[in-house]
Amino acid sequence: MLSKAIPWMRLSIGSFLLFSASVKADWEVNMTPGVTEVSQQVYDLHMIIFWICVAIGAVVFGIMFWSIFAHRKSLGVKPATFHESTLVEIIWTAVPFAILIGMAIPATSALIDAYDTAESEVDIKITGYQWKWHYDYLEEGVGFFSNLSTPADEINNLATKNENYLLEVDEPLVVPINKKIRFLVTANDVIHSWWVPEIAVKKDAIPGFVNEAWTIIPTPGIYRGQCAELCGKDHGFMPIVVEAKTQADYDVWLVDRKEAAAKERELRDKVWTLEGLMERGEKVYATNCAACHNADGSGIPPAFPALKGSAIATGPIEDHIKIVLDGKPGTYMAAFGPQLSPVELAAVITYERNAWGNSKGDFIQPIDIANMQAAE
Amino acid sequence: MSAVLESHGHDHHGPAKGLMRWVYTTNHKDIGTLYLWFSFIMFLVGGSMAMVIRAELFEPGLQIVQPEFFNQMTTMHGLIMVFGAVMPAFVGLANWLIPMMIGAPDMALPRMNNLSFWILPFAFALLLSTLFMDGGAPNFGWTFYAPLSTTYAPSTVTYFIFGVHIMGASSIMGAINIIATILNLRTPQMTLMKMPLFVWTWLITAYLLIAVMPVLAGVVTMMLMDIHFGTSFFSAAGGGDPVLFQHVFWFFGHPEVYIMILPAFGIVSQIIPTFSRKRLFGYTSMVYATSSIAFLSFIVWAHHMFTVGLPLAGELFFMYATMLIAVPTGVKVFNWVATMFKGAMTFETPMLFAVSFVVLFTIGGFSGLMLAIAPVDFQYHDTYFVVAHFHYVLVPGAIFGIFAAVYYWLPKWCGNMYDEKLGKLHFWLSFVGMNLTFFPMHFVGLAGMPRRIPDYALQFADFNQIASVGAFIFGATQWLFLFIVIKAIRNGKKATPEVWDNPEGLEWTIPSPAPYHTFTTPPDVK
Numbered sequence: 001m002l003s004k005a006i007p008w009m010r011l012s013i014g015s016f017l018l019f020s021a022s023v024k025a026d027w028e029v030n031m032t033p034g035v036t037e038v039s040q041q042v043y044d045l046h047m048i049i050f051w052i053c054v055a056i057g058a059v060v061f062g063i064m065f066w067s068i069f070a071h072r073k074s075l076g077v078k079p080a081t082f083h084e085s086t087l088v089e090i091i092w093t094a095v096p097f098a099i100l101i102g103m104a105i106p107a108t109s110a111l112i113d114a115y116d117t118a119e120s121e122v123d124i125k126i127t128g129y130q131w132k133w134h135y136d137y138l139e140e141g142v143g144f145f146s147n148l149s150t151p152a153d154e155i156n157n158l159a160t161k162n163e164n165y166l167l168e169v170d171e172p173l174v175v176p177i178n179k180k181i182r183f184l185v186t187a188n189d190v191i192h193s194w195w196v197p198e199i200a201v202k203k204d205a206i207p208g209f210v211n212e213a214w215t216i217i218p219t220p221g222i223y224r225g226q227c228a229e230l231c232g233k234d235h236g237f238m239p240i241v242v243e244a245k246t247q248a249d250y251d252v253w254l255v256d257r258k259e260a261a262a263k264e265r266e267l268r269d270k271v272w273t274l275e276g277l278m279e280r281g282e283k284v285y286a287t288n289c290a291a292c293h294n295a296d297g298s299g300i301p302p303a304f305p306a307l308k309g310s311a312i313a314t315g316p317i318e319d320h321i322k323i324v325l326d327g328k329p330g331t332y333m334a335a336f337g338p339q340l341s342p343v344e345l346a347a348v349i350t351y352e353r354n355a356w357g358n359s360k361g362d363f364i365q366p367i368d369i370a371n372m373q374a375a376e
Numbered sequence: 377m378s379a380v381l382e383s384h385g386h387d388h389h390g391p392a393k394g395l396m397r398w399v400y401t402t403n404h405k406d407i408g409t410l411y412l413w414f415s416f417i418m419f420l421v422g423g424s425m426a427m428v429i430r431a432e433l434f435e436p437g438l439q440i441v442q443p444e445f446f447n448q449m450t451t452m453h454g455l456i457m458v459f460g461a462v463m464p465a466f467v468g469l470a471n472w473l474i475p476m477m478i479g480a481p482d483m484a485l486p487r488m489n490n491l492s493f494w495i496l497p498f499a500f501a502l503l504l505s506t507l508f509m510d511g512g513a514p515n516f517g518w519t520f521y522a523p524l525s526t527t528y529a530p531s532t533v534t535y536f537i538f539g540v541h542i543m544g545a546s547s548i549m550g551a552i553n554i555i556a557t558i559l560n561l562r563t564p565q566m567t568l569m570k571m572p573l574f575v576w577t578w579l580i581t582a583y584l585l586i587a588v589m590p591v592l593a594g595v596v597t598m599m600l601m602d603i604h605f606g607t608s609f610f611s612a613a614g615g616g617d618p619v620l621f622q623h624v625f626w627f628f629g630h631p632e633v634y635i636m637i638l639p640a641f642g643i644v645s646q647i648i649p650t651f652s653r654k655r656l657f658g659y660t661s662m663v664y665a666t667s668s669i670a671f672l673s674f675i676v677w678a679h680h681m682f683t684v685g686l687p688l689a690g691e692l693f694f695m696y697a698t699m700l701i702a703v704p705t706g707v708k709v710f711n712w713v714a715t716m717f718k719g720a721m722t723f724e725t726p727m728l729f730a731v732s733f734v735v736l737f738t739i740g741g742f743s744g745l746m747l748a749i750a751p752v753d754f755q756y757h758d759t760y761f762v763v764a765h766f767h768y769v770l771v772p773g774a775i776f777g778i779f780a781a782v783y784y785w786l787p788k789w790c791g792n793m794y795d796e797k798l799g800k801l802h803f804w805l806s807f808v809g810m811n812l813t814f815f816p817m818h819f820v821g822l823a824g825m826p827r828r829i830p831d832y833a834l835q836f837a838d839f840n841q842i843a844s845v846g847a848f849i850f851g852a853t854q855w856l857f858l859f860i861v862i863k864a865i866r867n868g869k870k871a872t873p874e875v876w877d878n879p880e881g882l883e884w885t886i887p888s889p890a891p892y893h894t895f896t897t898p899p900d901v902k
Contacts, residue, residue, distance in 0.1 A: 026834070026835040026836075026837075026838065027819075027838060027839070028819065028822075028823040028835060029818075029819040029822065029823070030819075030822050030823070031755055031822040031823075032823075032824070041751075042751055042752050042754065042755055045749060045751060045752050046746070046749075046752045046755070049745065049746050049749060049752070050746065053742035053745060053746065056742075057738065057739070057742060060709060060710070060713060060738065061735060061738075063713055063717065064713045064716060064731075064734065064735070067713070067716045067717045067718070067719070067721070068716065068721060068731070071652075071716070071717065071718055071719050071720060071721055072720070072721050072722070073653065073720040073721060073722045074722070077718075077720045078720060079652065079653040079654040079718065079719045079720040080654060080717075080718035080719070081654070081655070082657075082718075083654070083655040083656065083657050083658070083659070083715075084657065084658050084659070084660070084661075085658075088658075088714070089658055089661045089707065092706065092707060092710045093703055093706075093707055096702060096703050096706045097703055100699045100700070100702060100703070103699065103749065104695070104696060104699060107695065107749045107750065107751060107752070108692060108695075110751040110752075111688065111691055111692065111695070111750050111751045112688065113751075114751050114754065115688045115691075130528075154437070155437060155438055155831060156437065156438055157437040157438070157439065161436060161437065161834060163834070164833075165436060165833055165834050166436075166831060166832065166833050167833050189523070189528065190521075190523055190524040190527075190528050191521055191523075191524065191618060193683060193757075193758060195758075195826070197755060197824045200754060200755055201754070202683050202754045202755065202757060202758075203683060203685065204683045204684045204685060206612075206618050206619060206684065206685070207523065207612045207613070207618060208612020208613070208616075208617070208618065209612070209618075209619065209685060211684075211685035212685075225824070226824075226826050226829075227826065228683075228757065228758040228759070228826045229521075229758055230447070230516065230517045230521070230524065230827075230828040231524065232447070232515075232516075232524060232528060233443045233444050233447065233515075234443060235443075235447075235826075235828060235829060236443065236826075236828075236829030236830050236831050236832070237443075237831070300442065300444065302510045302511065303444060303511060303512065303530070332528070
């Protein structure tokens with residue numbers, strides 16, 4: 001076992017010191033009431049049920065512990081001989097039943113509200129990928145990936161952890177306040193679950209299904225959540241950040257987004273140098289590839305092979321492009337063709353062929369990738 | 377054939393000598409012992425994986441293991457505890473106790489009994505061997521949701537599938553044997569409604585096993601087909617349905633969780649009357665409550681799936697059905713409390729475990745009731761609140777039930793008393809460790825920590841640290857349990873046939889230790 005386990009183990013001696021510096025005392029013990037009407041309703045329901053349970057517990061355990069103190073053999077008590085009573089059994093069947101009906105009524109109405117996705121004003125399609133989220137604004141034609149932005153050094157205890165450790169992304173989901181937003185939730189590979197506690201939305205993202213959820217956020221702010229369904233290695237590293245903005249700010253953001261997309265298209269058509277692609281490729285690699293293949297290209301064998309000196313990264317460029325675009329079935333290697341732009345694809349392939357001592361010196365232009373994709 | 381003739385030729389012969397005694401044995405006491413030791417070994421193996429999990433979660437950041445290996449640990453911990461520790465321990469107790477409780481000479485199908493035990497080590501050898509293979513052990517959680525466990529699984533998933541097949545075969549054989557024994561080999565005067573509750577709860581459990589283990593075998597076979605034979609049961613790309621997997625799995629999985637608790641209900645119902653010196657309150661209602669729980673367990677499976685996008689009507693049905701389980705479960709708890717009420721109680725180790733079972737299992741029941749409320753479950757689902765919930769019903773439920781049973785019947789099995797002081801120490805350390813581990817998990821779960829993550833945001837750090845300390849206490853304490861049992865077997869004080877103060881049941885009418893063959897003629901029942 002040990003010989004297999006050692007590659008997985010990475011002891012960090014400095015971890016205690018680094019961690020203790022960043023500890024903030026936080027003893028939160030309860031669910032958030034959240035910011036939306038639905039989340040408040042859910043919180044109220046949670047508290048009602050909690051207090052009912054506390055009350056029942058107090059009575060039952062009260063009687064039990066009183067018996068434990070008063071009816072001990074060491075006090076010289078004689079045991080009673082009763083052992084059944086139909087009346088008592090009927091009472092303690094009927095009373096809990098009545099309490100349950102009392103609980104079911106508000107629960108039913110809260111559930112009906114949560115299911116009412118009609119008359120939405122903004123529709124956003126959410127797609128879960130291993131291990132990131134993709135957001136599509138259906139009416140606007142805007143779409144982008146949202147990746148974890150916590151640096152690997154913080155995760156590996158080489159740097160002090162920041163306040164939003166593991167709860168921060170490069171591109172948050174931006175939404176307007178006071179609009180009914182409908183989420184259409186699906187997945188590309190395995191099942192994920194999109195969860196933001198403060199708006200009380202948790203919906204499984206399932207390949208082949210489109211689930212619906214909705215929210216109306218009344219106040220601007222940043223709301224953080226995480227993937228809630230085990231989805232493989234980096235399940236713990238695909239957070240969700242929702243940024244709610246006023247309508248005016250949201251509109252400005254949308255314009256910026258669209259301009260950025262147009263700029264990306266221009267970049268696709270220009271002729272790139274090796275240095276330009278390398279610089280861009282390093283960033284793309286850190287966001288999309290380093291989780292499995294490591295920042296230094298050493299991988300985590302055997303599941304995640306090294307790229308440094310690998311047959312693919314130092315062999316014919318056609319094979320390299322193919323595996324990045326189409327993935328490798330039966331392994332963890334996903335198809336990045338549909339996930340990254342031609343610029344990002346060309347940059348990252350070039351980077352992998354020329355980094356960490358790989359020195360092929362060859363590179364590919366984004367426009368060639370775009371043409372290959374168009375031809376397929 | 378000659379062996380058969382020989383054993384019929386001699387009455388009252390003792391066990392065979394040497395190691396082969398254990399390989400060839402068809403004696404219910406020997407097989408019970410094998411099951412119990414096997415389950416304890418698995419308890420330590422599964423427990424050591426929990427220690428790896430808690431060590432990694434001691435503080436934020438990745439320290440001891442990488443995420444890939446962490447997922448293997450959570451998966452194997454769950455599988456081994458469910459199928460290797462809890463279930464075989466209950467079958468072991470059934471083997472030892474049911475024939476002695478109903479006045480039978482042995483189990484009805486002794487050779488199948490031998491087989492159902494001896495295929496288990498092979499099943500777990502298959503499962504555990506994956507840890508040493510390329511690709512590593514199963515890493516998709518003990519619930520192995522497709523397509524993470526099919527299209528995206530490591531290649532070792534096939535070993536897991538065959539391991540589960542063998543475990544299922546073992547459980548089905550064990551269940552058939554228990555039903556055949558209870559229905560056919562009771563001493564003539566023991567009518568069904570005179571059976572001890574442990575026998576009743578096991579009879580119902582055995583029916584649950586026969587009903588759902590084939591469903592588990594079916595779902596893993598569908599996985600096998602998807603992986604190796606090109607079918608698409610669970611692959612959306614091929615016209616299949618990943619949610620179908622969850623429906624089939626939980627149709628097995630929900631009765632399964634009752635399989636892990638009903639025998640413990642039976643154990644506690646034996647122990648509380650003995651140490652309260654008062655008959656069990658509401659025996660008949662206990663039998664009906666257990667049957668109701670078993671029935672309801674078949675119609676609540678989708679409460680594990682409130683967030684998959686069930687239609688509203690489906691959510692409401694499964695929410696109402698799940699809430700209903702609180703009624704028969706409540707009846708059981710009230711009956712146990714009424715049994716203690718106006719008794720004359722003492723608190724030997726079995727009673728301590730039984731009383732804490734009632735309290736802590738009820739806490740797990742309360743969180744279960746909260747989880748049943750579908751709109752609120754959207755916030756609880758797949759968080760540490762769920763982890764806290766099911767560990768509260770399984771650790772102080774199933775595991776404490778097994779501990780209680782071992783302390784209660786060990787003097788009957790080996791003829792010697794355990795050390796009462798050490799037994800109490802084991803209880804208190806387990807009690808404190810267990811609560812320290814799992815109670816804070818309610819808090820981090822409510823505050824938003826998802827389950828099955830190897831690293832977490834900083835606001836969860838403090839409670840996770842407490843949970844890890846509790847887990848190390850609980851884990852280390854179980855070596856004390858091993859020491860107590862060995863000490864009792866080797867040089868404990870001699871036990872009387874009754875062992876306790878006037879306990880009820882046929883097993884207390886025979887000498888301690890129980891002779892190799894008991895009740896060769898049917899005993900009388902009062």
